[in-house]
Amino acid sequence: MTIQYKNLDNKTRSYMLQEMELDETQGKLYMSKRFNEKGIKFFPGLLREAILKYDDRWLAQEMNNKNCFNSHEQRRNRQGEISVVKIPINTSEMFAEGEFN
Numbered sequence: 001m002t003i004q005y006k007n008l009d010n011k012t013r014s015y016m017l018q019e020m021e022l023d024e025t026q027g028k029l030y031m032s033k034r035f036n037e038k039g040i041k042f043f044p045g046l047l048r049e050a051i052l053k054y055d056d057r058w059l060a061q062e063m064n065n066k067n068c069f070n071s072h073e074q075r076r077n078r079q080g081e082i083s084v085v086k087i088p089i090n091t092s093e094m095f096a097e098g099e100f101n
Contacts, residue, residue: 003097013052024044034073036068036070039066056096056101060095061092064092069087072087073087
């Protein structure tokens with residue numbers, strides 16, 4: 001289900017951008033553990049562009065287009081064994097929704 005941004009006006013976008021820039025200057029901009037090198041490189045600029053012009057749907061689509069996420073990750077089961085699994089298919093959507101909102 002897509003978030004409805006009924007009050008996403010220029011003033012709100014300005015506050016969002018200020019918060020993002022503060023996080024960036026303080027080294028607190030969240031970078032997903034699932035990002036690959038492209039994700040680390042492209043995410044800040046994509047988030048900035050999404051804040052200025054678009055929304056979380058656009059951000060997720062662009063992160064997919066630029067292949068920002070690893071395809072697999074390591075997981076440890078209850079017995080402590082490590083296995084390699086595919087990341088969920090909706091990783092970019094979940095990440096973009098959380099960070100944009």
